[in-house]
Amino acid sequence: EDQVTQSPEALRLQEGESSSLNCSYTVSGLRGLFWYRQDPGKGPEFLFTLYSAGEEKEKERLKATLTKKESFLHITAPKPEDSATYLCAVVGGGSNYKLTFGKGTLLTVNP
Amino acid sequence: NAGVTQTPKFQVLKTGQSMTLQCAQDMNHEYMSWYRQDPGMGLRLIHYSVGAGITDQGEVPNGYNVSRSTTEDFPLRLLSAAPSQTSVYFCASSSPSLDEQYFGPGTRLTVT
Numbered sequence: 281e282d283q284v285t286q287s288p289e290a291l292r293l294q295e296g297e298s299s300s301l302n303c304s305y306t307v308s309g310l311r312g313l314f315w316y317r318q319d320p321g322k323g324p325e326f327l328f329t330l331y332s333a334g335e336e337k338e339k340e341r342l343k344a345t346l347t348k349k350e351s352f353l354h355i356t357a358p359k360p361e362d363s364a365t366y367l368c369a370v371v372g373g374g375s376n377y378k379l380t381f382g383k384g385t386l387l388t389v390n391p
Numbered sequence: 392n393a394g395v396t397q398t399p400k401f402q403v404l405k406t407g408q409s410m411t412l413q414c415a416q417d418m419n420h421e422y423m424s425w426y427r428q429d430p431g432m433g434l435r436l437i438h439y440s441v442g443a444g445i446t447d448q449g450e451v452p453n454g455y456n457v458s459r460s461t462t463e464d465f466p467l468r469l470l471s472a473a474p475s476q477t478s479v480y481f482c483a484s485s486s487p488s489l490d491e492q493y494f495g496p497g498t499r500l501t502v503t
Contacts, residue, residue, distance in 0.1 A: 323481050323494030371489055378449055383433040
């Protein structure tokens with residue numbers, strides 16, 4: 281059974297204070313790891329897909345990295361508009377088309 | 392493109408009532424899925440479909456039925472609503488690779 285654990289559950293930063301969110305996973309044959317952003321009262325919004333260890337992707341102030349056991353979402357010089365819940369999900373080789381999500385990290389960036 | 396649309400946005404049901412949550416996408420995606428999101432539980436997969444006429448169960452399928460007669464539509468049926476089905480329901484679609492899933496705005500369901 282695929283498992284995803286995200287930490288911390290909540291993170292409060294000052295504007296401009298860089299940090300990282302963690303996503304640890306257990307999966308048989310990773311087919312893909314996904315990062316999503318979710319604003320209150322809305323559906324998740326896709327950010328990144330990572331397929332293999334060592335892969336990195338960037339978008340504005342966000343950078344996602346992947347190892348064989350975990351992924352990090354690095355946030356550089358965050359702004360208040362980066363405040364949201366960040367979700368990590370995986371799909372494994374034995375899971376067909378079933379995504380397993382973590383519980384998310386609630387990020388708050390204060391001005 | 393409207394993307395993924397869901398109706399209704401809010402619904403209150405009494406225990407034992409049945410209803411259908413509607414989901415439609417206009418991106419010609421083969422893969423569609425339903426999730427429920429509960430506080431402290433994250434998103435959990437209910438059912439999914441990889442194409443018209445093909446559906447399969449996810450992590451929490453009990454009490455829910457689905458069908459996929461067209462590429463565009465993927466309705467979720469609650470057969471006999473229970474208070475444990477109080478949740479926010481999200482529909483999503485993507486290519487079969489699951490890359491870049493598009494989520495709908497959600498349906499907030501309360502069962503009393």
